[in-house]
Amino acid sequence: MESLKGRDLLSMADLSGAELSGIVKMAIELKTGKIDPRTRKNLGLLFTKASTRTRVSFTAAMYQLGGQVIDLNPNSTQIGRGEPLQDTARVLDRYLDILAIRTFNQQDLELFAVNAKMPIINALTDLEHPCQVLADLQTIYEYFGTCQGLKLAYCGDGNNMAHSLLIGGALVGMDVAVAAPAGFAPATQIVAQAEKIAQGTKAKITITEDPAAAVRGANIVYTDVWASMGQEAEAIDRIPLFMPYQVNRQLMSLADAKSIVLHCLPAHREEEITEEVLEGDRSKVWDQAENRLHAQKALIVALLGL
Ligand code: CP
Ligand code: NVA
Numbered sequence: 001m002e003s004l005k006g007r008d009l010l011s012m013a014d015l016s017g018a019e020l021s022g023i024v025k026m027a028i029e030l031k032t033g034k035i036d037p038r039t040r041k042n043l044g045l046l047f048t049k050a051s052t053r054t055r056v057s058f059t060a061a062m063y064q065l066g067g068q069v070i071d072l073n074p075n076s077t078q079i080g081r082g083e084p085l086q087d088t089a090r091v092l093d094r095y096l097d098i099l100a101i102r103t104f105n106q107q108d109l110e111l112f113a114v115n116a117k118m119p120i121i122n123a124l125t126d127l128e129h130p131c132q133v134l135a136d137l138q139t140i141y142e143y144f145g146t147c148q149g150l151k152l153a154y155c156g157d158g159n160n161m162a163h164s165l166l167i168g169g170a171l172v173g174m175d176v177a178v179a180a181p182a183g184f185a186p187a188t189q190i191v192a193q194a195e196k197i198a199q200g201t202k203a204k205i206t207i208t209e210d211p212a213a214a215v216r217g218a219n220i221v222y223t224d225v226w227a228s229m230g231q232e233a234e235a236i237d238r239i240p241l242f243m244p245y246q247v248n249r250q251l252m253s254l255a256d257a258k259s260i261v262l263h264c265l266p267a268h269r270e271e272e273i274t275e276e277v278l279e280g281d282r283s284k285v286w287d288q289a290e291n292r293l294h295a296q297k298a299l300i301v302a303l304l305g306l
Pocket of ligand 2: 124224225
């Protein structure tokens with residue numbers, strides 16, 4: 001994975017299909033103990049939104065590698081008092097070896113990347129959540145032995161998760177069908193990007209308002225919250241609009257008989273997914289959550305060139 005050394009992961013599209021598959025395979029080798037790299041480097045975590053999985057899995061991954069983690073709470077740094085991001089990025093670059101950022105605007109992340117030489121990782125923005133998709137693809141690969149040629153159906157909001165799944169799926173040759181209500185489709189530039197990648201990998205990208213059409217024959221059924229962080233005020237009004245997209249027993253009956261269910265978590269039971277499906281046999285969400293640890297450890301190893 002020499003090609004990834006020193007690079008940033010701002011978007012899923014920053015990786016080639018081979019690099020993405022390489023990270024997934026390395027994550028499995030780390031998980032099974034086949035490889036056990038070590039470092040004494042520092043990882044910074046700069047999160048302006050809440051996080052359980054991403055924060056704790058990055059921290060545990062870095063500690064398991066032998067490195068250190070520095071938690072940069074915006075409220076206890078000068079960022080919260082308005083110090084320009086360009087200045088913060090240049091200063092942090094002198095202390096840290098790698099930095100994961102969770103924030104609202106993708107442009108803020110890009111500003112950090114331009115002003116810091118160390119690898120910058122997108123730990124979720126309003127536009128994308130590529131670290132989650134590394135773990136998702138690992139989970140799919142572990143279960144099916146491949147990602148290529150499968151069909152993933154995503155039902156719900158055309159949000160950051162939908163975006164990174166569209167690009168990640170296209171990169172590994174997996175069909176991705178997104179079903180979202182009118183006005184909540186994925187961003188057109190992301191769909192265009194995914195379609196362009198899909199042409200080269202023979203994957204099919206489908207955007208529809210019909211959840212049944214998306215889920216029919218799917219190997220993986222995926223959902224996420226209907227209102228993301230920062231959209232809390234809209235959450236109640238969205239419920240009736242999104243209810244036809246709920247992942248429940250009836251919708252699952254249209255998927256392939258051996259299909260699995262994934263959710264990035266946190267889940268809102270009886271909204272985007274029923275308790276029965278989330279806790280049912282086909283749900284692999286706990287393995288998926290565990291894989292955040294292994295996939296991000298692989299990402300750190302690749303970007304630091306360990
Ligand atoms: N899936 C995910 O990113 O979870 P957290 O918000 O808890 O990090
Ligand atoms: N779409 C969700 C994902 C949370 C992991 C959000 O941005 O809040």
